[in-house]
Amino acid sequence: MTSAASDSPRVEPIKVIDLFAGAGGFSTGFHAYVPEGHTASPFVSVAAVEFDEAAASTYAANFPEAEVHAGDIGEWDPGDFIGSEVILGGPPCQGFSGLGKEKADDPRNQLWQEYIRVVKKVSPKIFIMENVDRFLRSGQFEELKKITAPGEQLEEYELRVEILNSADYGVPQARKRAIVIGTHKDLPVTKHPRPTHDRKADAWQPALADPGDSEPPQPWVAVGPAVFDRTRFVELRDMPERPGGDDSPLGLKQPGPFFTHELHIRRTPEMLSLARYRAIPPGGNRHDLRGKWVELEDRCIYLSTPSWDAHNNGSGDVMGRMHADRPSVTIRTEAYKPEKGRYLHPTEHRPITQYEMALIQGFPEDFKWHGTKIEIARQIGNAVPIGLAKALASVVYKTLRDEARACPD
Structure with a gap:
């Protein structure tokens, strides 16, 4: 998989950093998104961080244009990538997951703070954090909300939080994940993508309160x-x-x-x-x-x-x-x-x-x-589903390009 920059001279490539990148599911979905009227994705992966060497090798093989740090995120300096517009990432969720017995003192729970450190230094226009739905009931999530308050580290960002099901975006898998989107307050707030599929598509009716829901959803993909x-x-x-x-x-x-x-x-x-x-x-x-x-x-x-x-x-x-x-x-x-x-x-x-x-x-x-084969299975299971990542890329693009259209030529 190679870099995909926009074919339109009026659309600058959107630089993306992928933290806790794994095999690159998030990045693959962003690269798969092609705006209407274009023939290539505007998103370009410039850097990624992944501790697991097998997963880091997989990422590097598919995104050779990106600088990949195969090691501890705490030892990575993002200074060379200040100005990147988007940061993606899913800090390890084992401490939050029901399968991990929700260990509040699991040291992996604190890795989200390294994510915040990178956001603070790079100052992207948008960041997206993916985790299991239990993350929203954790003390770490409460801390995340606090640091976006006035006078705190990320006061310039506005958070939007929803639990999304991959099946609602055409993925043949029911997988619920908490998706936190932080948008710089200089931009319109990035909304979560509207579902394109529905378990009960046959019973769908237009939502009177939201004109954007006028297009009927497709059935879930079997x-x-x-x-x-x-x-x-x-x-x-x-x-x-x-x-x-x-x-x-x-x-x-x-x-x-x-x-x-x-x-x-x-x-x-x-x-x-x-x-x-x-x-x-x-x-x-x-x-x-x-x-x-x-x-x-x-x-x-x-x-x-x-x-x-x-x-x-x-x-x-x-x-x-x-x-x-x-x-x-x-x-x-x-x-x-x-x-x-x-x-x-x-x-x-x-x-x-x-x-x-x-x-x-x-x-x-x-x-x-x-x-x-065991390591590859782990990479697959830990990945963000491509269809969900692609849907998120669409709303990120909409926010960033709306800003571009609002600026004078």
Whole structure:
């Protein structure tokens, strides 16, 4: 993926910094946005920061024009990038996530302050922070609101906060995230993008209070036609052998590159796991294993577990098959493991692959990945869905270009 600058001589490239960049989902979505009447994106990635070396290598491979700092953000000086118009980033969310048991004292929770440090020094026109929805109920979010008050560090910014669902923007995945948009007070306030899709699109009616909602939404995108119809005839494969060499991005010698379409990686499940997959019907989950036995190697084996049988409540997604007729559940870092959620193929007796994970997140077929298959899965699961990032790029562009049109030639 290369830099995309506007084809119009009247539209200056918009410089973007991506913090906690991961593989570059945020940046990929911004580069995918092309304004009406143009043939290329106005957004140009100039810098990125990512601590994980495999993810940093992936970012560098896809955005070679950007300066990538593969290390601690606390050691990065953004001085060379003062004047960049946009800062993106999703500080690590493990301390806020329900899966992380919401540890208030998790040191990763404080990394958002490094994000603020960069915003303070660079003084972008707009910054966007993405995190799990629980972030909005944290003490850190309360601190963030305080520092935009008069006399505080970011007093020149106005915050807008909403929880957005990726499925509402054409992503075949239901994934809710808190999106904080900070706009410099010299500009019109950047509003969150209007949803383009709706779970109940057939029942939609125009909103009388908002003339901008006059265009009817499309139905949510089902994961079956969007992803599994594409992979139905793609052969499962082993991970290609590509050890990193001296010419690898950033000189980090990470394995790869691997294109997205090369990540349809087969697993070799144990016989018990395979028997469980076969016993779970379309749309089913761990509850369908209760009371079922199978003969394996001359032994009668119970398919469920005492723990699963003891819990009638809790997640019904464990060992669940994806529903082909609706968006997938949230793609997480271990979505290739069905014991972690509803990650079984809708009809085939196997978990989804890294290839399918990447397609659900919206990554292009020719995206380049670096790292082991486990590291790549982590990069995919941690990424901002491309469709959501693209929608956010549209409102950022609108704010910045509205300002440009208001200025005399």
